[in-house]
Amino acid sequence: MTIELNAYPDTTALDLALAGRLAETLNEGLALNGEATFAVSGGRTPGGFFRALSRHELDWSRVTVTLADERCVEESDPSSNARSVRENLLQGSASAARFVPLHIPGENRDTMIERIGRLPARFDAVVLGMGDDAHTASIFPDSPQRDAALAPDAPDILAAEGKPPVRERLTLSARRLLATRMLFIHITGIGKWQVLGQAAAAPGAQQPISYFLNHRTTPAHVFWTL
Numbered sequence: 001m002t003i004e005l006n007a008y009p010d011t012t013a014l015d016l017a018l019a020g021r022l023a024e025t026l027n028e029g030l031a032l033n034g035e036a037t038f039a040v041s042g043g044r045t046p047g048g049f050f051r052a053l054s055r056h057e058l059d060w061s062r063v064t065v066t067l068a069d070e071r072c073v074e075e076s077d078p079s080s081n082a083r084s085v086r087e088n089l090l091q092g093s094a095s096a097a098r099f100v101p102l103h104i105p106g107e108n109r110d111t112m113i114e115r116i117g118r119l120p121a122r123f124d125a126v127v128l129g130m131g132d133d134a135h136t137a138s139i140f141p142d143s144p145q146r147d148a149a150l151a152p153d154a155p156d157i158l159a160a161e162g163k164p165p166v167r168e169r170l171t172l173s174a175r176r177l178l179a180t181r182m183l184f185i186h187i188t189g190i191g192k193w194q195v196l197g198q199a200a201a202a203p204g205a206q207q208p209i210s211y212f213l214n215h216r217t218t219p220a221h222v223f224w225t226l
């Protein structure tokens with residue numbers, strides 16, 4: 001288990017640095033495979049990072065972006081992670097990227113599973129956030145779906161019970177999220193830093209984030225600021 005820690009003086013420096021690292025990772029994927037695919041998280045933290053990444057000149061037409069999780073709402077809803085990606089990341093030259101949402105209102109479950117199953121088996125990058133309760137994506141420590149989402153044989157995607165603002169969610173499983181060339185964890189604030197440290201020190205604990213900090217084959221790259 002290796003954890004690379006990258007600390008920054010403020011959120012602006014953090015967002016610029018993480019965006020630069022993502023652009024580098026995506027360019028590596030483009031050079032290696034002619035395409036690149038990554039999954040990002042929602043919430044309040046990543047907006048500045050999305051805007052910084054959108055300003056990087058990449059061959060975005062060969063890049064696919066999807067979500068680590070989604071709230072089951074219309075894209076017009078302020079809680080929609082897809083809305084945040086479209087408004088903050090898919091702008092400028094990055095608007096040429098292909099976006100694969102998790103939740104399409106009215107789509108039946110089998111069609112959704114089949115659509116997500118068509119994503120490349122291994123992402124070039126996954127960017128996870130974390131809640132103060134050590135949840136990540138929509139894998140919550142006290143959710144009835146926690147064990148199913150963390151199971152080594154979990155499906156790619158599953159319905160999950162989250163917390164307000166939206167309880168009904170979809171989440172990629174830990175297994176699917178860990179199938180990535182690079183894993184980034186993006187957090188701000190001393191509270192989350194302390195939660196992350198406790199989780200890292202307790203391998204196999206019940207906190208969902210700890211499954212991503214102690215994984216035997218996918219090192220975690222933590223980008224954080226107080």
Ligand SMILES: O=C(O)[C@H](O)[C@@H](O)[C@H](O)[C@H](O)COP(=O)(O)O
Pocket residue numbers: 041042043044045046068069070071081128129130131135136137138
């Ligand atoms: O849909 C979501 O809510 C996110 O994917 C979730 O996992 C998020 O990363 C954390 O809840 C942190 O959220 P904040 O960035 O708002 O603190």
